[in-house]
Amino acid sequence: MVIAKAWALKKHFEGFPKTSDFDLKKIELPNLKDGGEQKLLLESVFLSVDPYMRPYSRRIMKEGDIMIGTQVARIVESKNPAFTVGAFVVADRGWRTHFISDGKDLRLLPSNWPESLPKSLALGTVGMPGLTAYFGLLEVCKMKPGETVLVNAAAGAVGSVVGQLAKIGGCKVVGCAGSDDKVAYLKKIGFDEVFNYKTVKSLDEALRNASPDGYDCFFDNVGGEFASVAINQMKKYGRIAICGAISQYNDSVPQKGPYVQMPMIFKELRMEGFIVSRWNNRREEGLQALLKWVVEGKVKCHEHVTEGFENMPMAFIGMLKGENLGKAVVKV
Numbered sequence: 001m002v003i004a005k006a007w008a009l010k011k012h013f014e015g016f017p018k019t020s021d022f023d024l025k026k027i028e029l030p031n032l033k034d035g036g037e038q039k040l041l042l043e044s045v046f047l048s049v050d051p052y053m054r055p056y057s058r059r060i061m062k063e064g065d066i067m068i069g070t071q072v073a074r075i076v077e078s079k080n081p082a083f084t085v086g087a088f089v090v091a092d093r094g095w096r097t098h099f100i101s102d103g104k105d106l107r108l109l110p111s112n113w114p115e116s117l118p119k120s121l122a123l124g125t126v127g128m129p130g131l132t133a134y135f136g137l138l139e140v141c142k143m144k145p146g147e148t149v150l151v152n153a154a155a156g157a158v159g160s161v162v163g164q165l166a167k168i169g170g171c172k173v174v175g176c177a178g179s180d181d182k183v184a185y186l187k188k189i190g191f192d193e194v195f196n197y198k199t200v201k202s203l204d205e206a207l208r209n210a211s212p213d214g215y216d217c218f219f220d221n222v223g224g225e226f227a228s229v230a231i232n233q234m235k236k237y238g239r240i241a242i243c244g245a246i247s248q249y250n251d252s253v254p255q256k257g258p259y260v261q262m263p264m265i266f267k268e269l270r271m272e273g274f275i276v277s278r279w280n281n282r283r284e285e286g287l288q289a290l291l292k293w294v295v296e297g298k299v300k301c302h303e304h305v306t307e308g309f310e311n312m313p314m315a316f317i318g319m320l321k322g323e324n325l326g327k328a329v330v331k332v
Contacts, residue, residue: 001028001029001030001031002029002098003026003027003028003029004027004029004096004097004099005024005025005026005096005097005098005309006025006026006027006066006094006095006096007022007023007024007025007066007067007094007096007312007313008022008023008024008025008065008066008067009021009022009023009057009062009063009064009065009067010022010023010063010064012057012058012061012063013054013057013058015251015252016250016317016320017054017250017313017316017317018317019314019317021313022067022312022313025066027096029041029098029099029100030100032079032100033079039078039080039102039103040075040077040078040079040080040083040100040101040102040103040106041075041076041078041098041099041100042073042075042076042089042091042098042099042100043073043074043076043097043098043332044071044072044073044093044096044097044098044099044309045071045088045119045120045331045332046071046072046120046123046329046330046332047069047070047071047095047123047309047312047329047330047332048069048070048071048123048124048127048128048327048328048329048330049069049312049315049316049328049329049330050069050070050128050129050157050319050328051221051246051249051319051320053067053068053069053316054246054250054320055249066094066095066096067094067095068092068094069092069094069095070090070091070092070123070127070128071090071091071093071096071123072088072089072090072109072119072120072122072123073088073089073090073091073093073106074086074087074088075087075088076098080102080103082103083103083106083108087108088109088119089106089107089108089109090106090107090122090123090127091105091106091107092105093105095312097309097332110126110284110287110288110291112288112291113291114295117294117295118303120305120327120329120331121294121301121303121327124157124301124303124326124327124329125157125161125290125299125301125327126290126291127287128276129157129158129161129327130161130286130287130290131276131279131286131287131290132158132276133159133162133165133219134161134165134289134290135274135276135279135282136158136219136241136243136274136276137149137162137165137166137169137217137219137241139279140239140241140272140274141218141239141240141241142239143166143169143171143216143217144169144171144216145169145170145171146170146171147171147172147216147217148172148173148211148213148214148215148217148235149162149166149171149173149174149215149216149217149218149219150175150207150211150215150217150218151163151166151173151174151175151176151218151221152175152176152219152220152221152222152226152230153176153177153221153244153246154175154176154177154182154186154194155175155177155178155179155182155185155186155325155326156221156324156327157324157326157327157328158244159175159177159219160326161290161299162219163186163189163190163191164189164190164293164298164299164300165293165299166217167191168299171216172193173190173191173193174191174192174193174194174210174211175191175194176194176195176196176197176206176226177194177197178196178322179198179322180196181325182196182325183195183196185302185325189300193210193211195210197226203225203226203229204229204232204233207229207230207233208233211233213235214233214234214238215230215233215234215235215238216234216235216238216239217239217240218231218234218238218240219241219243220240220241220243220244221244221246222244222245222247223242223244223245223246223247223248224245224247224248224255225247226247227242228257228258228260231258231260231263231264231269231271232263234263234267234269235267236267236268237267237269237270238267238269238270239269239270239271239272240270240271240272241272242271242272242273242274243273246320249320250320301326301327302326302327303326303327303328303329304319304323304325304326304327304329305330306328306331307331308330308331309330309332311330312330315328315329315330
């Protein structure tokens with residue numbers, strides 16, 4: 001018998017999440033039985049904390065539910081021949097240390113995953129955030145060589161991959177981040193122009209200086225004021241991929257504006273929101289491309305690792321405050 005720990009949503013977030021909004025529970029898991037559907041026992045090794053959890057918690061969760069989320073887990077007991085003990089999988093089972101599965105909701109790590117590569121990258125660059133960057137650039141922005149790509153929250157899990165994939169695709173890349181350390185990191189991994197949006201005197205001027213001719217593609221993770229300024233600097237026929245709106249997730253009162261119709265009309269822009277699950281049928285294609293670039297050193301990965309399952313809420317809150325460089329994960 002295994003006692004699992006799990007973090008539940010004690011109270012729906014009002015404004016910025018607080019540690020008191022979470023409740024740590026203990027759940028007694030039944031023993032596996034032959035012939036039943038519950039054929040696998042798994043333990044979480046790494047858990048992900050992501051911006052989407054903030055708006056989605058309100059949309060799909062009730063108070064008392066286990067917090068949503070993804071983990072890399074190890075199989076510790078198996079009565080399913082398709083899964084061997086010791087194998088690693090990606091699962092969407094929320095904030096829990098152990099869980100039981102019939103295997104249908106599990107995704108084995110790619111068979112060609114190098115032993116030297118951290119398995120936590122399956123939650124980041126070679127996982128959902130990396131796929132978000134891959135399909136957002138290729139299918140929504142439809143970037144072409146020689147174009148200029150703008151990405152905000154550029155030092156985050158998605159933004160840092162967006163910039164590197166755009167460079168692989170032959171584009172000029174402009175990024176912004178919220179600290180000088182993040183700016184330095186982005187320059188180190190190949191961004192052409194980077195600025196700290198918290199310290200520039202004028203966002204409009206900073207964007208204009210970074211690319212006087214404007215932007216062909218804008219990969220928006222932030223929304224709010226940044227998006228309303230950036231849309232006015234798009235080139236004719238520019239494409240905007242809306243991936244997130246982290247500047248608005250914790251607002252108690254909705255922001256007003258922006259009013260996008262004029263620049264959209266006169267520059268004949270295309271703006272499209274997307275969720276990466278649209279391309280689930282091409283998941284393997286994206287993962288293999290990302291894995292290849294990581295192994296070749298063309299895409300660099302940085303992780304912000306918090307130790308200890310008991311620190312999940314603090315890791316989540318810190319990520320929403322922008323304390324992470326690269327992907328935020330929790331090591332159990």
